[in-house]
Amino acid sequence: MNAGDRVRVERGDVTHEGVLMPSTTESELVVKLEGGYNVGVDREAATVDVLDTDVYAVGTAGDTESGSEVAFDDDLPTVALISTGGTIASTVDYRTGAVTAQFDAEDVLRAVPDLAGRANYRGRVVANILSENMTSDVWQELAEAVREEVEAGADGVVVMHGTDTMQYTASALAFMLDTPVPVVFTGSQRSADRPSSDNVMNAVCAVEAATADCAEVMVCMHAGSSDDRCALHRGTRVRKNHTSRRDAFETVGAEPLGHVDYDAASAEESGAVTFHADHTARGENDLRLAAELNDDVELLKFTPGMDAQRLERLAGVDGLVIEGTGLGHVHTDLVSTLDEMVDDGTVVAMTSACIEGRVCDRVYDTGRDLLDAGVVEAEDTLPETAYVKLMWALANRDDPAATMGESLAGEATDRSTPWQA
């Protein structure tokens, strides 16, 4: 008896006939009835007859069709679609019942037919993981893949990525790459296996952004609850600020860099993509990759009453980003430990748990003591971005501590003007 078999299950007076589903467990048989409902039957109390084997190849939805070769159109730009897994390219795993990634880039084209006719696509799979399983190795592989795609002539790159850690990966690529073309991250907050998935609009808008004029690393996700426009966020300033909403992604400390109007994009009208601020133009930068990272960096959120020992255990790391309170503080008793760590060669950068706003350690005594101890202010850089930045700076810059106070990829601003892009 295997998943996909047609079975008759008798339990007391009731008989169920249907297809055995892979979600069956040791204690429960799960049978899909004619009408489509799944029912659970206590395995011990039931007798099972297999009527027919392998009626359905369950759990391989979408695998049955062969990938069709899409004709190349010289008039269209070429967009590289790089998949790393995640909700946008996911389907239901009937074994665990969870949603896991099973699609490659061609499947995404099949899943999102609306992408057809907008560009010539080059599909590529760098990873097939949920974004919480992302590692810095994959960031590096992804950056290398983007470089290869751009070298091979892609006019823009769309990276499909799980939303949980998208902001880290986007930041990593922003620091590693000088790109002459747009690199647009997108994903979905509702998995692609449901009719209401945001994947279609996000993917369409991301492709539009990838063929537009802004040669930066961006994140393209819903701007609001409605399916009307996507926001384009600078990769280093974006944060997932909600667990489940379509518009979970926000540019922190500024308005989004740009927007993509979905109705205009759907109608294939021009002007669907608009930018609201200065940005690096297409072709302005030469392609360059500096993918080295130093993994020996910690991100520590300070909490009231934190034991000094927790900090002491981090002694010897190459880099430490602190998410401090308010303007950038920790308990006064921790300052001496930080002092020792800096003396010992650790680069310690201060960010704020406020998320919004700029760190300023010159206002209160604790801050001044932190500065005296050698802690550097990361300005208005997001804690998560500062973490990635420090990994990169330690591997690529002679003076990583000083680098934390400069802006490399728009992660820190000179002027605090949150009302504008």
Place this chain on the structure above:
Amino acid sequence: MTAYDYDELGLVAGLEIHQQLDTPTKLFCRCPTGRREPEESTRSFTRYLHPTRSELGEIDEAALEESRVDREFTYLAYDSTCLVEEDDEPPHQLDGEALETTLEIAELLDATVLDGVHVMRKIVVDGSNTTGFQRSALVATEGEIETSDGSVGIEDLMLEEESAARIEETDGGVTFGLDRLGIPLVEIGTKPDIRSPEQAREAAERIGMLLRSTGQVKRGLGTIRQDVNVSIAEGARVELKGVQSLDDLDDIVRGEVDRQVKLLDVAAELRERDASVGDPTDVTEVFVDTDSGVIAGAESVRAVPLYGFDGLVGREIQPDRRLGTELSDHAKRQGAGGIFHTDELPAYGVTSDEVEALRAAVGAGERDAVALVAADDAVAERSIEAAADRARDAIEGVPEETRDAKRDGTSSYLRPLPGAARMYPETDVPAVEPDPSGVETPELLTERVERYQSEHGLSTELAEQVAYGQRMPVFEAAVDAGVDATFAATTLESTLTELRRDDVPVERLTDDHLLDTLELVADDDLATEGVNEVLTTLAAEPSLSAETAVEETGLSGVSESEVREAVVGVVERNAEQVEEEGMGAFSALMGEAMGALRGKADGDLVSSVLREEISKRS
């Protein structure tokens, strides 16, 4: 309508009854289940839906047809809805109270509860669910109910979420309200054991009675909906959706049998004529100079020759509905305004010369018919194909489909029958193992009627009114509190009916208003004669309590002599103060007197009696 021998025709019918449950919260979130007015909406947003594959790799035909029309859906949200209804937060766990009530219903239907209840997603991309699917779980199977024509099997009992309410339709899309989305709904499907229109109605009535016996179902328009599946031996299964009233159910079945018989007659005649359907062609040229407003305004005109159909496209299938109407309904689903066909032309500004030219253009002769669609290019192409497909089905006989039931017993095409392919597991909600062992069987309303007669001495009519009425729980509580049963029953039924006739908004009276009023009478704090006035006051000002309403209406049960008695007591207890201060003691004593009367007495009366008593002693 012809009288048929339903046995001979091989009538087979089954019911699907959908009933909203009256739980405090929705099925997958903790929002309240009350309905709202569109004007109360606090925000709105728009979405699109896209069909997906089921776990077996199939796309449902009904879902696919729905999605061909790219529509924008607008949703109205309220201060009583949350992100779950907006599909911006995963569903919470299945509501325990709704499941409990469903288990009670299973018990009443004599159905067997499943070991594992798995919530499924039933794909519905018409916008009525923000997710693009309706969450639905099979809870029990294999039940049975009795009718006077024999028992009817219960195929299944589902617990599912109610869809969003359709508010208005525009060219570009549809507006829905989220207040209804997620209200728990049970769906009961019978086996196809029903053999006559009367039995269909009786089975539906029986199921309705069982549902209401739980005391946990919503009442009022739209809270229960009946669908009926009808087929005759030579015909096909047709699902008629949305029968709002039980009274219409038998007529709907009769009407559908009649429709299938007539379609079979048409099919027989078409086959005799060796009829066939040709290929649709572009006939825009024929109508370049037409005076027909509908056609002249369109980008493209497409037509299909229906060989051997002459005269049959205009044949009446249901009162005021022809075969052509069916073709038209299918074309409309693809976006066209409808079709024209040669059985009704020349008309609508189309001249006989144009009809001749049309016939010539598609190669149709005297014995043939032609159907045409005028619309935008893409719409015209899809629509004429849909009409042609329907015409092909007419040669075969009766197509399987879902139809919209109308009050007059007719119906119109809605969509193809949904298949199993539209179901896949709702992975966001873990399966539950229900425990039906602790479920108590509710007293049936039929049993309740008998008990009201034997225990409380109510007449049959009054007992039925109360037991089946919405205020039954108030009656139960009042009797428990010692209110006379006949008085409680008459008040809740006759009195309220009288007041409603006098335009008193009795629907605004809460159960507490009614119960408290009845109890005030039982406690002699309100005279029986005052009930109408108190209820009228409460209906006008529902924020009042029954007790304050009694005071405001001056119907307090405290008589002047009782007031005097209480006042004298107060004055005597404070004799010293009265002697010293005279009228100066009034305000202090007034407070005490009102307290002694527990606020039941009229203040002016107390005040005047008190003045009298003080002046007597000072």
